Amino acid sequence: MLTAQRRWNWPLSFTASSVRRGLCSRRLSPWVLLLLLVLGVAVQTFIAQQARVLKLMGLQHSRSSNNEHNLFPTLHNMSAHLYSVSSTTLKKGWMQREEHANPHHRIEGQGESGDHLPLKNMEKNNIKLPLSSKTGTGEVSPGKLFLPDERDEPRRAPPNATCHPKSHIVFLKTHKTASSSILNILYRYGESRNLTFALPLNKHSQLFYPHFFSAHFVEGVSSGRLRDVHILCNHMRFKKSELAKVMPEDAIYFSILRHPVDMMESIFTYYRSIPAFRKTRSLDDFLDSCREKYEPSLSNNHYAHNVLAFDFGFDNNAADGAEDLAERAATAITAIQREFHLVLISDYFEESMVLLKHALCWSTEDIVSFRLNSRSHQTRHRVSPDTAEKIKRWNALDWRIYQHFNTTFWHKVDNVVGRETMKREISQLRQLQAKLANICLKGGGAVDPSKVKETGFKPFQYGAAVIQGYNLNSHLDTQTRRKCQRLITPELQYTNHLYRQQFPEEAARIRQAAKTAAPKGRAS
Known part of the structure; x- marks a missing residue:
């Protein structure tokens, strides 16, 4: 059984010997010789790349878990960057388009473009809302009042889903x-x-x-x-x-x-x-x-x-x-x-x-x-x-x-x-x-x-x-x-x-x- 090193080296030796035999044969045309030479270089390049892959496999395996761990912080930083829009950019956007609104309001659950997105995702994943959290204004029956008084009742999303209510x-x-x-x-x-x-x-x-x-x-x-x-x-x-x-x-x-x-x-x-x-x-x-x-x-x-x-x-x-x-x-x-x-x-x-x-x-x-x-x-x-x-x-x-x-x-x-x-x-x-x-x-x-x-x-x-x-x-x-x-x-x-x-x-x-x-x- 061939070792890994010999397994990758024998095609190169075969190709080199074939080229030498071809050069000694007068019956082969120059085009065939050129083709064999290009083939030999391609094979040698492929072998070198595979060797590097084998060498790095252990290192890549050890890094994969770290990349998965860093994925969500990276996405969080990207979203945070999107929210930190400069005042100059906002002013320019307002002048260019009167309908401009700050991007973080699109996830508030109150904007027109964002209102139906959570519901679509729930329907797709077959998630059912409890009766107490239905969306929309609806009618309030006389004598019944929903206010944020009870500590255990559901709360609506704050203006920015990444911020926390201030109490000081x-x-x-x-x-x-x-x-x-x-x-x-x-x-x-x-x-x-x-x-x-x-x-x-x-x-x-x-x-x-x-x-x-x-x-x-x-x-x-x-x-x-x-x-x-x-x-x-x-x-x-x-x-x-x-x-x-x-x-x-x-x-x-x-x-x-x-x-x-x-x-x-x-x-x-x-x-x-x-x-x-x-x-x-x-x-x-x-x-x-x-x-x-x-x-x-x-x-x-x-x-x-x-x-x-x-x-x-x-x-x-x-x-x-x-x-x-x-x-x-x-x-x-x-x-x-x-x-x-x-x-x-x-x-x-x-x-x-x-x-x-x-x-x-x-x-x-x-x-x-x-x-x-x-x-x-x-x-x-x-x-x-x-x-x-x-x-x-x-x-x-x-x-x-x-x-x-x-x-x-x-x-x-x-x-x-x-x-x-x-x-x-x-x-x-x-x-x-x-x-x-x-x-x-x-x-x-x-x-x-x-x-x-x-x-x-x-x-x-x-x-x-x-x-x-x-x-x-x-x-x-x-x-x-x-x-x-x-x-x-x-x-x-x-x-x-x-x-x-x-x-x-x-x-x-x-x-x-x-x-x-x-x-x-x-x-x-």
Whole structure:
């Protein structure tokens, strides 16, 4: 039996001897000799290749398992690369085609092109969906409500299938910016998942605003009882160094702004009793005399001047014409960009909620809400163009901050979501909100406070504003009623509810102290 080496060498020897015999024979033509020579070279090349294959077989076998192992990480990296599209590319794509949408939304289960792909794969593989996970909007029967409250119920896919829902959150709750509706969203999300809130000390409703935030303002911090905080979202004056003592390093910081003209009109109505507004006949009257009569040192007068800048922790006493206005505005904008992952715009509340949904990797059910702490139409006043210009000049610092972040907001919409996807997700949000209103709300909408039947749902009234509330439908079952209640519970009542859940002993102590002090108060 031939060895492997001899098995590959004997054809070469045979060919060489055949060539030598052919060369010695005069009867063979030159063409035959040339053919034999080419054949010999081809055989020799083939033998050399086979030898190399045999030599490498052992090495290739040892590598094969490693290649299989690396295949899925490679595919994952490829998909991650596809998702990390630069903002420049997205902008060019938007200009070239209005229908452009960010690629990662095609796997969300909400886009037109991606909606039917999972179902086709399931049908092909003979997979049947359980009844509770049917897709499509469908009709919701009255009295039954599906919300993400139960920890074991199925969840819809988040905006990006590769991201994970964020639960470490800091929300700077600004004034008269629809921030109470966002607070309700955060409260419902945290409560349904048993997350821990950084709540105000001694059952206060705010974190000792207007003082700069301090860690000891949070219940349980000084005593050491509070650990692993998830969400901080009550009114405060921002101070990052103190927040870092309470919140995890990976916390997402976000806030919301409102156009300073609309915001000032709302503030003037709501805070009518503060010293700056108390003796003025109208908003125009205040704006015409504010440069001479405004006293920044008086209590609560900060509401009347650049209150956005104040909430973010900056000196708010700057008006149009100040020598250092541009420098102060640039400093504030730079600091906000550095400290906050996202700044929303309440003038585009639905777009803001969709953008927040993507930033936190939440679902549409997580960010749906009803308007809370909102005024009735009879206490809203139209602002003339002349008055609007006065407000912009008086609140020049807020105006510059707003202009900058209104621009960056739309950059984020284009780069993170895409206009077409944004339209589609706003439509989905509206449909869900309409269904919930039909299920939960008597009359389908808000009513004036005098018409709110249950005391626990009556919103706090302040100033000249008429803050509306809601009544629930009477036919709701127990579970649905509880879920609807969370959607309409005003800020103060919901904060008290969470405080009693997290700190039952402290809540009982405060309640007993109030009872003890009540007779003394009446006697005096």
